[in-house]
Amino acid sequence: MFMKKIPSIIIAVLIVAAGIIVGRILSSGNNDAESNPPRAAKPLPVTSVVNSEVSRQIEMTGRVRALEKIELYAEVSGVFLDAARPFREGSVFRKGETLLRIDDRVYRNSVQSAKSSFLNQLTLLLPDLMIDFPDEAHRWKSYIDAFRIGLPVRPLPEPFSDRLRQYIAARDIYATYYDIKSMEETLEKYRLRAPFDGMVTDSEVNPGMLVRNGQRIGEFAAPDRFELAASAGIGEVTYLHEGQEVRLVSDVLEEALTGRIARVNQAVDSDTQTVGVYIEFSDPRVKDGMYMTAVLDSEVPGAVRLPRSLLQQGERIYALQDSTMILLDIDPVVVEGMDAIVRGIADSTVLLAEPVEGVYPGMPVSPGMLKFQPSFR
Known part of the structure; x- marks a missing residue:
């Protein structure tokens, strides 16, 4: 009989214990409810758009x-010589001044020899001109009298007839003249002159060095x-x-x-x-x-500056349309730091002014949920 009463006692104890636990849980739930009352819905920060000229x-x-900078290369061979000032980095030269020289004594003698031979040709031509072209001979005599071997060759007298031109050409006067002019041009390459006011920014030669045709000499810049x-x-x-x-x-x-x-x-x-x-x-x-x-x-023009964080996928933004949030397509012009300059938003369009978690396209919005902020411009 005693053994039959034990299970009944255990069951009663378990029921009482369960009641106490449930009571405590309910009491704890009420306390939490009292300490954390339901929160009111957070207002949505929005603003309107005013397009204008946005400075950026x-x-x-x-x-x-350097706007004026040239590399210098030797066009002839010879021994390098300094000019009035050393050709070194930092040396300043005025336009037309000699930057550097290459020893031209041997080639200059060749030019002088060619001029001497040319003068001899002209001297032998003069008697024939006096006989065949007496009206033209005086012009060529004046040219020969003024001829100086040490000076550049002057242009030949212009013949007044084709017959005289052919007469002179048959005696190789023109061919010799242009050969000498070509030699004079080559002689000028032994002396490099500054094409503008500037300074030497790089020098790769020293006095006494043998330079060769095509060798880089240095650099000159304004x-x-x-x-x-x-x-x-x-x-x-x-x-x-x-x-x-x-x-x-x-x-x-x-x-x-x-x-x-x-x-x-x-x-x-x-x-x-x-x-x-x-x-x-x-x-x-x-x-x-x-x-x-x-x-x-x-x-x-016709743009607005707004926070970069408002952009969705880079080309869309949340806007309010008929009490519903939508994603509006925009034309981003440029992103500058934390801002973005965009176009394609009509004036007075209401935009989300700050990123808000939980906003989604199609979300219904009542007027009481809106909190207006200063307009984007």
């Missing part, structure tokens, strides 16, 4: 190069006229035009310089998808090979 900066970085070869994105070409003024900045210069766009290449670099922009400027503080950044202030 186009930055282009590139390397500076010290204050430069060109910045920069690159711009394809989408920025529309805002770049020849003659536009730009600011040039560098870490090594305390103040910005001013330059102008000289050329804009229309060909696209297939590797970088950029186009070349060439900016000319003058400043003695700049050095060939420096890196600089060109900054162009431009206006984007």
Whole structure:
């Protein structure tokens, strides 16, 4: 009899214990409900659009190069000689001054010998002219009298008839004359003159060195006229035009310089998808090979600036239409840091002003859920 009562007692204890546990759970749930009451729905931050001209900066970085720079090569062979100043890096020369000389004594003697032979030809021609062309002989006599072997050969007298021209040509006068003019041109190559005001930026020869035809001698450049070869994105070409003024900045210069766009290449670099922009400027503080950044202030008409974080897939944005959230297609012009400049949004369009978690296309929105912020411009 006693053994039959034990299971009944155990069952009663379990029922009481279960009741206590359930009571505590319900009590805990009520306390949580009291301490965390239901939250009200967070208002959606929205704003309207006002299109206008949006100011933006186009930055282009590139390397500076001298606008006037030439590489010098020897066109004749001989021993290298300095001119009035040594041909060394940093040496300054004015336009027309002799940069360097190559010993021309042997070749100059050959030219003098050819001129002497030519004078002999002309002297032998004169008696025949006096007999066959007495009216023309005096002009050729004056030419011979003024002939100087040490001076460049002057142009021959122009014959007044085809018969006289053929008469002179038959005696090889013209052939000899042009041979000597060619020799004189070659003689000039033994002395290199500065084509513009500038300085030697590279020298590869020393006095007494034998240079050969085609050998590189050095480099000569203007010290204050430069060109910045920069690159711009394809989408920025529309805002770049020849003659536009730009600011040039560098870490090594305390103040910005001013330059102008000289050329804009229309060909696209297939590797970088950029186009070349060439900016000319003058400043003695700049050095060939420096890196600089060109900054162009431009206006984007019919556009609006908004936070970059609002863009969806780069080309869409949340907008309110008939109390419903939609994804609106836009035309992104450029992304600058945390902002984006876009077009294609009508004035007064209501946009989501801040990223909000949980928003989705087709989401119904009541007027009470909206919190208006200053318009995007």
